[in-house]
Amino acid sequence: MKYLDEYRDPVVARRLLQEIHATATRPWTIMEVCGGQTHTIVRQGIDELLPDGLRMIHGPGCPVCVTPLELIDKALAIAARPEVIFTSYGDMLRVPGSHTDLLALKARGADVRVVYSPVDAVDLARRNPDRQVVFFAVGFETTAPANAMAVLRADALGLPNFGILVSHVLVPPAMTAILESPATRVQGFLAAGHVCAVMGWTEYEPLAARYRVPVVVTGFEPLDLLEGILMTVRQLEEGRHEVENQYARAVLRSGNTAAQDAIRRVFIVGDRTWRGIGPIPGSGLHLAPAFAAYDAETRFGVAALTAREHPHCVAGEILQGTKVPTDCRAYGTLCTPRTPLGAPMVSTEGTCAAFHNAGRRNDT
C-alpha cells in the first residue's frame, strides 16, 4: 500500500544502517517510547544490527502494559455486574488482574464485548437503553480524542446509561520521570509519532533543553525508525539536544488542534499510577467535572479498590529500561503470551511479548 511499502524498502534500510554505523563513534543509549516502535524494532531485529555500543531501550509506551492492576480489578468488578455490558479494546481482555481476567469472566457469563472504536460502545448504549454500557478508556494521547468524542456523543445524544472507566496516561511526564530516575541511562529519545500527531511536539522542547537530550519525533515503519535513530545519533555526536521531526508526513509542530480541543473539554490533567512504575504527577487524564456523571468508577462504587503485583514480575524495571525481559526469571517459563504473569507479556505492543514472539532466549 502507498506510504507503507515504500517505508519498508530493504535496500534503503541497509544504507541507513550503514550510515548509522559510519556516524556513531561512541556508545549511546536511546529509548524508543512507543510500543508500536518496540514491536517493529524487535521483529525486524533492528536493535541487533546497530553498532555494538548503540543500545535501544524499550520504553513504557504500551498502554495495556502500564494500566495499573487496580484498574484491571475495577474493570473486572464492574464487568461482573449483571446490568452491565462491559466494552473494551480486544487487547485488554487477557490482561491479568489480581485473580482473573476479562476473558475468563466472559466465559463465566459476564457480558464483555470487544469494540473497535469507543463510538461503537456509544451505539451499544443507544440500542440497549435498559442496560448500563461501560467502555474501558485506556491509552495514551492517541486514543484520548476517540474517548473524548465518545463522551461528547453520549452527552449530545442524552444517554445516561453510558459510562467510561478512565485510565488515560500522558507520555511527556513519563519521559520526565525516566530522566529524573537516578538509574536512567537514556541519552536520547525517539518520541512516539502518533502521540505527536495529536499533541504536536512543543511539550518536548523544554524537556530536551532542560535534560540536554535529543528528541526525534519518529514514525513506525522500518525506514522511519532507522532514520529516527540516525537523526538522534547525529545530534548526540554533535552535542546537540533539539526536538527534530522525522515523521513530517504525519506530524505538525502544533499537532491536531481539533483533537486537542475535544480532549481539553472532556478531560483534565491529574496524577496517574503507571503499572510497574508507580505514581507520576500530572501524567494522566481524568474526566472533567462537567462530565463526572459518565465516570464508571463512581457510578459503580469501585474507586477505593487496591491491588498487588505478581512477585516475579520485573515489568517496572523493563518499562524504565533498566532490565530486559530475558533478565526476568519467569520469562518464557512461567510467563508466556498464553500464560502471562504481567502486562508486558499480554499485548503484542508489550516488550516481553515482542521478545517472546521474536524468539529471543534467556541466554542471549
Place this chain on the structure above:
Amino acid sequence: MCLGIPGRIITTGHDEGLRMGVVDFGGVRRDVCLAYVPECEAGDYVIVHVGFAISRVDEEEARRTLEVLRALDGGQALAGELGQ
C-alpha cells in the same frame, strides 16, 4: 489498540451530526470518524487510530522524506574519504 495505520478516504458523510467516512486500508474498508480532520476529503490519506482519523498524511512530505532516504549512500562517501 495503539497502532495507527494509514488509509485512503473513499467516501465522506455524516451520522447524526458526526463526520464519518469509509477508509480503505490496502483492500480492507472500515467506517472511520473524520471529525478531527475536517480538511480531509475523499482521496486523502489519513492515519487512523481506534476508528478515528487523527492526522492527514502529507503526500508531498512523504515523497520528500523518501527522496532524502533514497539519496543516502550509506556512509560510502565518508568511507571513501577516509581511504577505507
